[in-house]
Amino acid sequence: MRKGPLCLLWVSLAFGAPAHGEESTDGGHSTPLSLSAGSQINELQQRLKNSERMREELTQQLQNANGERESVLVGRLRQENQRLKLQLKEAQASPLPRLLTDQQQWFVIGAGVALLALLCGIFASGGRRQRRQWLN
Numbered sequence: 001m002r003k004g005p006l007c008l009l010w011v012s013l014a015f016g017a018p019a020h021g022e023e024s025t026d027g028g029h030s031t032p033l034s035l036s037a038g039s040q041i042n043e044l045q046q047r048l049k050n051s052e053r054m055r056e057e058l059t060q061q062l063q064n065a066n067g068e069r070e071s072v073l074v075g076r077l078r079q080e081n082q083r084l085k086l087q088l089k090e091a092q093a094s095p096l097p098r099l100l101t102d103q104q105q106w107f108v109i110g111a112g113v114a115l116l117a118l119l120c121g122i123f124a125s126g127g128r129r130q131r132r133q134w135l136n
Helices: 003-021 033-093 102-124
Strands: none
């Protein structure tokens, strides 16, 4: 083995080992790691409590808003239900049931108009038969 890389390895190990064992100090005002972590944990717990409280408030507001919307919708449905019940009572109270539906009534009216037009055409010709031819 060559001596150059071996010497370089020994030198790097000699200077590298003490460098890893030293803690960096920021002007001598460093706090122990456990106190810093404890204060961060306390701060995060406070933030968590605040977030949970805000979440509960927002959930309550959402439920109130949903309740208001549902109450309006329920009111509309009740009004429509009452209106339909009234229409049902009126339909059941009428003595004569309807014989024809609306579509059938329009069909009968159209047939009557066509029959009336046919009769008017017959009477307009005078009842006489004429020979009609096309003359070329």
